[in-house]
Amino acid sequence: xxxxxxxxxxxxxxxxxxxxxxxxxxxxxxxxxxxxxxxxxxxxxxxxxxxxxxxxxxxxxxxxxxxxxxxxxxxxxxxxxxxxxxxxxxxxxxxxxxxxxxxxxxxxxxxxxxxxxxxxxxxxxxxxxxxxxxxxxxxxxxxxxxxxxxxxxxxxxxxxxxxxxxxxxxxxxxxxxxxxxxxxxxxxxxxxxxxxxxxxxxxxxxxxxxxxxxxxxxxxxxxxxxxxxxxxxxxxxxxxxxxxxxxxxxxxxxxxxxxxxxxxxxxxxxxxxxxxxxxx
Ligand code: LIP
Numbered sequence: 001x002x003x004x005x006x007x008x009x010x011x012x013x014x015x016x017x018x019x020x021x022x023x024x025x026x027x028x029x030x031x032x033x034x035x036x037x038x039x040x041x042x043x044x045x046x047x048x049x050x051x052x053x054x055x056x057x058x059x060x061x062x063x064x065x066x067x068x069x070x071x072x073x074x075x076x077x078x079x080x081x082x083x084x085x086x087x088x089x090x091x092x093x094x095x096x097x098x099x100x101x102x103x104x105x106x107x108x109x110x111x112x113x114x115x116x117x118x119x120x121x122x123x124x125x126x127x128x129x130x131x132x133x134x135x136x137x138x139x140x141x142x143x144x145x146x147x148x149x150x151x152x153x154x155x156x157x158x159x160x161x162x163x164x165x166x167x168x169x170x171x172x173x174x175x176x177x178x179x180x181x182x183x184x185x186x187x188x189x190x191x192x193x194x195x196x197x198x199x200x201x202x203x204x205x206x207x208x209x210x211x212x213x214x215x216x217x218x219x220x221x222x223x224x225x226x227x228x229x230x231x232x233x234x235x236x237x238x239x240x241x242x243x244x245x246x247x248x249x250x251x252x253x254x255x256x257x258x259x260x261x262x263x264x265x266x267x268x269x270x271x272x273x274x275x276x277x278x279x280x
Contacts, residue, residue: 002124005100005113008051012044012098013117016083020118021092038090041065044082044098052078062273064209069277077103079235081209085185087157094118099187101212107235112213114191123191125217131194140223140245141196146176146252152189152201155182159268162204165259173256186241190214193243194221200244200253204228204260208235208273218243224250228260237272240264 019040045063052061060068060077064084070077078100083089085096097116101109114123123138125131131138143149151173156163174180181198183189187210189201194217212235215225224247226232228240242257244250263269 001102001111002126004055005102005111005124006122008048008100009098009113009115009122011051012048012082013115013120015044015047016040016089016096016098016117020089020094023090037065037086038083040089041082041086045080048078048080048082048100062208064207067273070273071277074106076105077107079103079107079109079209079212081187081213084187084210088184093184095183095188096185097187097191099209099213101216103212103235107208108233109212109216109235112216114187114213114217116188116191121191123194123217125194125213125220127216127220129220131217131221133191133195138195138221140194140218140221141199142246143199144246144248146173146249146256147178149177149199149249150179150181150197151177151253152181152183152192152198154184154186154189154203154205156205158205161266162260162263165263166204169257169259186210187214190218190243193223193245194218196245200242200249202228202240202242202253202257204240204263205269206239206241208238211235211238211241215241215243222246226250226254227264228254228257229264230254236274239269239272 045065049061063080081099084099089096097114099114101112104110110127112125123133192198193201218225223245225243
């Protein structure tokens with residue numbers, strides 16, 4: 001599985017590199033406010049789906065651009081983000097990634113890969129085994145306090161309703177921590193938390209394809225991942241995330257982010273994959 005995932009990541013990365021900084025405006029369309037999709041996203045997702053289906057015809061594929069109906073499906077599934085950080089990609093900022101998670105059953109990731117094609121960094125995780133960056137075993141930092149922490153996060157960019165709460169959290173945190181980063185690629189925020197470049201990451205508004213691969217990575221590297229209410233499971237309904245290097249830092253960050261909890265009961269955060277499927 002490791003070599004298959006690595007091959008998928010490299011094939012996808014090659015396509016992304018070929019088209020980086022060569023997209024005209026016509027090549028970009030918007031699914032919503034600040035929600036870009038390019039033919040490159042679609043091309044990569046299609047290429048990955050064809051390769052996966054030729055090897056595993058019965059497996060389900062849940063991709064950012066196209067997802068099959070899954071009903072009560074509990075079998076093997078692949079969760080794919082062909083380009084996480086599409087806005088960076090479209091603007092020529094070399095910080096985006098291909099994110100692929102393989103779930104053997106119940107949508108619980110067992111293997112995952114995140115590939116940054118511009119820096120040629122490949123992060124691979126296997127449940128109960130560990131995480132590697134370009135074949136080197138990696139671990140989260142041992143950071144337990146806010147004072148020493150570098151914390152990745154996101155500013156609201158599609159739905160703006162929670163903006164005041166998100167910036168209130170940043171305002172409270174910033175004087176207490178080392179610094180924040182808003183780099184625009186959830187998958188790499190999680191990979192960087194796994195490798196100890198960042199100590200934690202939080203965001204409201206994520207989708208399973210943004211987080212599936214990276215969640216496994218942070219856990220396998222020794223960290224903790226939940227939503228803003230402290231729930232660990234339910235990948236398919238997750239719309240928020242707090243990932244941290246240690247339980248201590250996770251607890252401090254969860255407390256700081258508590259004001260986000262009520263948003264999970266409000267639109268658009270009540271939209272999640274299971275709910276959307278029921279509406280369809
Ligand atoms: C998104 C980024 C965004 C980040 C999200 C997600 P997508 O990628 O653009 O900055 O906050 O978590 O990673 O969905 O546009 O490829």
